[in-house]
Amino acid sequence: MKIKLIVLSILCLIAVSLALSFFVFTDTQYRPNEDVIDSLEDIGVVESYLDEDITPEPEPEPDPPATPELNYSIFDTTNEAYGIDWFGSGSSFEEVDGTIVAVERENVTVLVPEGYEDLAKAHVEDLITCNSLLSNFMGIPFPKDRIVLKIFISKDGSFQGSQNRGMSFYKRSQTAIDLDLQDVLSNSPDGFLYESSPTYCANTHELTHAFLYNAYIPYWANEGIAEYSQSINQGGVKDYIICTDSGYYTDELYDYYDLNVTMNYPTSMCMIQEIVETYGEALFRDMFQEILLLQTDNKLRIGTTSNYFVYDILIPSFGSSITAILDKYGIEEAVYER
Ligand SMILES: [Zn+2]
Numbered sequence: 001m002k003i004k005l006i007v008l009s010i011l012c013l014i015a016v017s018l019a020l021s022f023f024v025f026t027d028t029q030y031r032p033n034e035d036v037i038d039s040l041e042d043i044g045v046v047e048s049y050l051d052e053d054i055t056p057e058p059e060p061e062p063d064p065p066a067t068p069e070l071n072y073s074i075f076d077t078t079n080e081a082y083g084i085d086w087f088g089s090g091s092s093f094e095e096v097d098g099t100i101v102a103v104e105r106e107n108v109t110v111l112v113p114e115g116y117e118d119l120a121k122a123h124v125e126d127l128i129t130c131n132s133l134l135s136n137f138m139g140i141p142f143p144k145d146r147i148v149l150k151i152f153i154s155k156d157g158s159f160q161g162s163q164n165r166g167m168s169f170y171k172r173s174q175t176a177i178d179l180d181l182q183d184v185l186s187n188s189p190d191g192f193l194y195e196s197s198p199t200y201c202a203n204t205h206e207l208t209h210a211f212l213y214n215a216y217i218p219y220w221a222n223e224g225i226a227e228y229s230q231s232i233n234q235g236g237v238k239d240y241i242i243c244t245d246s247g248y249y250t251d252e253l254y255d256y257y258d259l260n261v262t263m264n265y266p267t268s269m270c271m272i273q274e275i276v277e278t279y280g281e282a283l284f285r286d287m288f289q290e291i292l293l294l295q296t297d298n299k300l301r302i303g304t305t306s307n308y309f310v311y312d313i314l315i316p317s318f319g320s321s322i323t324a325i326l327d328k329y330g331i332e333e334a335v336y337e338r
Pocket of ligand 1: 223
């Protein structure tokens with residue numbers, strides 16, 4: 001009888017310990033409910049579990065970085081994502097294969113081949129200040145939601161800058177883009193972006209075209225506006241061209257080209273410069289307002305552009321005496337008469 005009682009007691013103890021161990025085991029595998037937590041808190045065994053998984057120690061705050069990280073978004077993309085399905089023709093516009101990365105801040109996007117993100121960041125910073133510089137200069141806002149610059153590597157090693165549909169493009173050779181990146185990383189004084197500042201826009205030329213992408217400004221004025229914009233917003237880069245009454249001087253004095261026959265950047269720049277010096281910056285900004293109005297009405301898309309540009313933009317902005325300046329650079333009345 002006594003033995004039976006002892007055996008029964010041992011069996012009961014085994015059963016109870018099995019039940020208890022199962023209870024603890026199962027609750028440590030899953031998140032216990034509040035009642036179980038209350039009951040388990042009295043048991044030292046599960047305290048560490050509760051500390052770890054129910055009320056974890058907050059992560060220590062990381063030290064703030066020495067220079068605050070700028071809010072760049074960098075992500076893989078495709079040309080199609082930016083509506084870039086055409087930006088030139090012929091083999092010289094063919095881009096080497098590879099991942100394209102978009103680097104963005106504020107309303108600026110720069111697309112570069114993967115690995116050139118630091119070059120893109122420097123352009124993003126330049127273009128953000130360019131936006132306000134050029135809109136003050138022209139008195140008009142940038143006509144699109146985003147300023148987009150695409151830098152790509154040509155298959156044939158050729159390079160050039162261009163603008164299409166309000167987007168700027170820098171086609172670079174592999175050697176040239178590697179030097180561009182190196183210049184940024186080493187902050188080389190020879191670098192394209194070295195002088196970039198709130199008063200110096202390294203991207204002035206193509207961005208000036210992009211501001212006016214929807215205006216059909218005749219070729220004889222278009223490059224002159226971009227070059228003159230550089231002389232103002234990219235201080236120093238056009239100092240080598242001196243406009244005189246009898247021609248333009250670089251290393252020697254050249255006659256002005258007949259802009260009706262031959263496009264010539266310095267001649268066109270000197271024509272625009274003479275217009276600004278004669279009529280003043282305020283009227284020059286009025287000219288862009290007139291361009292903007294015509295863009296809104298879509299009138300510039302009709303017919304030949306020279307007569308719209310002279311009769312609907314230049315004469316309303318500056319008065320009919322403007323025609324004497326145009327004549328000096330080869331744009332005589334026959335070019336724009338209606
Ligand atoms: Zn140009």
